[in-house]
Amino acid sequence: MQITGSDDWWREIAGPQTEALGDAYRVTFWWRDPAGSETTSPIRRVWIYITGVTDHHHNAAPQTLQRIPGTDAWCWQTTLPASWRGSYCFIPSERDDDFSPQLFNGEAPDRALLREGWRKLLPRAVADPRNPQSWKGGRGHAVSALELPQAPEQPGWHYREPVSPAPRCIEWRSQRLGNQRRVWIYTTGSGADRPLAVLLDGQFWAESMPVFAPLAGLTREGRLPPAVYVLIDVIDNQHRGVELPCNRDFWLAVQEELLPLVQAVAPFSDRADRTVVAGQSFGGLAAMYAALHWPQRFGCVLSQSGSYWWPQRGSSQPGVILEQLQRGELRPQGLRIWLEAGVREPIIFRANQALFAQLRQTTPSVFWRQVDGGHDALCWRGGLTSGLIQLWQPLRRGQQHALNEE
DSSP states (O other), X not given: OOOTTSHHXXXXXXXXXXXXXXXXXXXXXXXXOTTOSTTTOOOOEEEEEETTTTXXXXXXXXXXXXXXXXXXXXXXXXEEETTXXXXXXXXXXXXXXXXXXXXXXXXXXXHHHHHHHHHHHGGGOBOOTTOSOEEEOTTSSEEEEEEOTTOOOOTXXXXXXXXXXXXXXXXXXXXXXXXXXXXXXXXXXOOXXXXXXXXXXXXXXXXXXXXXXXXXXXXXXXXXXXXXXXXXXXXXXXXXXXXXXXXXXXXXXXXXXXXXXXXXXXXXXXXXXXXXXXXXXXXXXXXXHHHHHOTTTOOEEEEESOOTTTTSTTXXXXXXXXXXXXXXXXXXXXXXXXXXXXXXXXXXXXXXXXXXXXXXXXXXXXXXXXXXXXXXXXHHHHHHHHHHHHHTHHHHHHHHHHHHHO
16 A cells, blocks of 8 residues: 655656535645645645635635644645636745735634735646646636536536647737737638627737637637627736726727728628627626627627626625616627626626626526636636637528528
């Protein structure tokens, strides 16, 4: 029998270990201390940040792995539903005071203290070195994937081969915004009437979790029409926090400056019902804002974990979008909307539920999808391709009808 923490034992560990428990799984996370046991290592804590389980969105007390005495092995266990999919990372620390002691008194943690603690720690986060499924997360730190056997299908994400033609990256210098950024243009198929999809947080979908192979594969399968995809870089978090939450100038710049640049190199349809704007978190809020204010240009919304609490996080007051809809200042009639949120991001989930209840009163084509996950790109990637398939379904029906007529 192998000894826990021995070299032979570690060779058998390839990421989290899972054990079926009825409709759920017991999951054990392991981390190997490169400095050895407690007699030689300065490490005092190994914080585990699991999206929707131990993170600030779930408002849970911080959790640390526990060292097995006399070894270099640290571990932590939890139980998760069989449909679970989410990302996680480790944060080794030599300190005992990374978080305020108030967070461990057994009561509901103070959200501000929790956010502040994680904000300081996350830049030091590391992926699970024993898990081959790892990438750079949206906040810039490394994360790893955990997908249990009954996690829902994610259309297209099994495709990983390089695409041809490759995406084209251009520099967009905006006169209106006074800045410049990268924009990726990716096309499938040909023709001037191709539908258009605008993807916010474009740098993530181009580099951290490239979406091009899934889009190409789904187009070959006939589940997506040939299309033009425009992926817009956010520049940095500071610009993101200004430009994405309900910013009129940003969307005027996109329409007046960027889209004509794209049209010149990759022609697309100017019909609103063929145009999707997609985003996550602040990007989901931005996508909805764009469609509600310029429905003649953006007829389809793909919103994932949209920050509809904005501008007051955690307030009992509705966010500005919901408030304006309730007052009749914004009219969603005619839009096709994919609205998605995770049950493990409570503030965002409640805000999205309230928005859905309002939208369904006047908008027949609103598709609600709740996922057993948190504020997590590993969940969003499946919703992104599923949402595009759903929102462009009328186009595929139209193409099939045209083929039948020939």
